[in-house]
Amino acid sequence: MAQIKETAVVYSQEMLAPDIYSMWITTKAALDAKPGQFISVYTKDGSRLLPRPISICEIDKEEGRLRIVYRIAGAGTEEFSHYKSGDSIEIMGPLGNGFPQEGEKVFLIGGGIGIPPMLELAKQLNCEKQMVLGYRDANLFLKDEFESYGQVYVATEDGSAGTKGNVLDAIREHGLTADVMYACGPTPMLRALKAYAAEHHIRCYISLEEKMACGIGACLACVCKSKDVDHHTNVHNKRICKDGPVFLAEEVEL
Numbered sequence: 001m002a003q004i005k006e007t008a009v010v011y012s013q014e015m016l017a018p019d020i021y022s023m024w025i026t027t028k029a030a031l032d033a034k035p036g037q038f039i040s041v042y043t044k045d046g047s048r049l050l051p052r053p054i055s056i057c058e059i060d061k062e063e064g065r066l067r068i069v070y071r072i073a074g075a076g077t078e079e080f081s082h083y084k085s086g087d088s089i090e091i092m093g094p095l096g097n098g099f100p101q102e103g104e105k106v107f108l109i110g111g112g113i114g115i116p117p118m119l120e121l122a123k124q125l126n127c128e129k130q131m132v133l134g135y136r137d138a139n140l141f142l143k144d145e146f147e148s149y150g151q152v153y154v155a156t157e158d159g160s161a162g163t164k165g166n167v168l169d170a171i172r173e174h175g176l177t178a179d180v181m182y183a184c185g186p187t188p189m190l191r192a193l194k195a196y197a198a199e200h201h202i203r204c205y206i207s208l209e210e211k212m213a214c215g216i217g218a219c220l221a222c223v224c225k226s227k228d229v230d231h232h233t234n235v236h237n238k239r240i241c242k243d244g245p246v247f248l249a250e251e252v253e254l
Contacts, residue, residue, distance in 0.1 A: 004028065004029065004092065004093075005042075005090065005091070005092040006027065006028060006029070006090075006091060006092075007088050007089070007090055008025045008026060008027035008028075008029070008088070008089050008090075008091050009025065009026045009027075009086065009087070009088060009089065010023060010024075010025060010026075010083045010084065010085055010086065010087045010088075010089055011024040011025060011026050011065055011085060012024045012085050013081075013083055013084065013085070015081075016069065016141040016142065017139035017141040018139065019071050019072040020069065020070070020071050020072075020113075020139070020141050021069070021070055021071075021072070021080070021081050022057070022067060022068075022069045023067065023068050023069075023070075023080065023083065024060075024065050024066070024067050025065060025066050025067075025068065025089060025091065026063075026064055026065050027039075027064065027065070027066055027091060027093075028064070029066060029091065029093040029094050030059055030060060030061055030063075030064045030065055030066045031061060031064065032094055033056055033059045033061075033066060033093070033094040034059075034094065034098035034099075035056070035059070035098050035099050035101075035117065035120040035121035035123075035124055036055075036056075036096070036097070036098030036099035036117060036121065036184075036207055036245070036246045037055075037056050037093065037094040037095060037096050037097070037098045038053050038054060038055045038056060038093065038094070038095050038096050038117075038245065039053075039054060039056060039066065039068065039091045039092065039093030039094060039095060040052065040053050040054075040091060040092040040093060040095060041053075041054055041068075041076075041080060041089065041090070041091050042089075042090035042091065042092075043075075043076045043079050043080075044079065044090075045075070045076075045079065048075065048076055051090075051091075051092065052070075052076045052077060052080075053095070054068045054070045055068070055069075055114075055116055055117035055184070055207070055245075056068065056093075056094065056117060056120065057069045057116035057117060057119050057120065057142075058119055058120050058123070059120050066093075066094075068116070069113075069115075069116035069141070069142065070113065070116075071112075071113045096245050096246070097245070097246055098246055099121050099182055099205055099207070099246050100205065100246075101121075101124060101125055101126075102180055102203075103125075103127055103178070103179050103180030103203070104127050104128065104179060105127065105128040105130070105177070105178050105179055105180075106125065106127055106128070106129055106130070106178050106179070106180045106181065106182060107130055107131075107132060107171070107176070107178040107180070107181040107182065107183070107202075108121060108122055108125075108129055108130070108131045108132070108150075108182050108183075109131075109132045109133075109134075109167050109181065109182065109183040109184075109185070109189075109193060110131075110132075110133050110134065110183070110184050110185055111133075111134035111166070111167060111183075111184070111185025111186055111189045112134065112135070112136070112185055112186060114183075114184035114185030114186065114189075114207070115133050115134075115135075115141070115142055115184075115185075116142060117184050117207060118131070118146075118182065118184060119142060119145060119146060121182060122146055122149040122150065123149060128150070129149055129150035129151070130150060130151050130153065130176050130178060131146045131149070131150055131151065131152045131153070132152075132153045132154075132155070132167045132170050132171060132176070133146065133152060133153070133154050133155070133167070134154075134155045134156075134157075134166055134167040134170075134185065134189065135154065135155070135156045135157070135161070136156065136157050136158065137156055137157070137158050137160050137161075138156065138158075138160040138161045140154060140161060153170045153171075153174055153176070154170065155167050155169055155170040166189065166192070167185075167189065167193070168192055168193065168196060171196075177200075178202060179202060179203065180202065180203045180204075180205070181193065181197050181202050181203070181204040181205070182204075182205050182206075182207075183204070183205070183206050183207070184206070184207035187208075187254055190206045190208070190249075190254055191254040193206070193249075194206065194249040194250075194254060197249060198249075198250070203248075204248070204249035204250075205246055205247070205248055205249065206246070206247055206249050206252075207245045207246045207247075208245050208247065208252070
């Protein structure tokens with residue numbers, strides 16, 4: 001798996017919703033990237049040494065481009081939001097392990113900024129897809145793009161669009177079923193989906209959101225509890241950046 005730091009180039013950038021930005025980057029990382037992987041993006045401020053891990057939203061191998069969709073969460077991502085076409089951008093990637101592709105009828109579930117990494121998976125999966133997207137409000141970023149690949153169901157916390165509540169509320173409201181579940185989002189959502197999948201005998205893959213440091217598994221800053229002993233640390237830990245961010249749900253504790 002490639003772990004190459006390079007000076008890439010911003011191809012385009014636009015704001016999708018308040019504090020949510022979409023950026024296409026021209027990069028060699030596009031050649032090896034897979035759905036569910038991420039890149040580490042470095043700021044130009046020397047006082048901030050650690051990169052920001054951002055999930056890959058779309059992959060265009062022919063043009064050599066990756067798309068990332070991110071939320072402004074601090075000074076680093078605020079800086080990225082001001083980049084323009086032609087600007088240089090330091091990245092490393094692709095990093096981590098992506099989603100396996102299996103199942104005949106699947107759920108693709110994203111919550112908040114966990115929605116973007118599900119888009120490339122939706123494009124590549126060749127099966128019946130039901131996409132369940134959870135938002136805070138009616139700023140339904142990327143919803144229209146998901147609709148090109150299957151049926152989309154929406155849940156909003158404030159009830160301004162779709163089902164009022166969370167993604168599980170939408171699944172239950174519409175009586176949806178599947179044999180495989182893919183999910184990315186905040187830990188409480190993933191914990192609930194893991195339990196739901198176990199109850200309904202659905203094979204479940206989850207992509208964990210976690211603050212990272214090195215991004216390559218060396219520093220152990222992003223470990224999670226695992227069912228089995230990790231051969232790197234000899235304890236019940238998994239490194240989210242290196243062993244994940246995608247795991248079979250039953251392999252990890254949330």
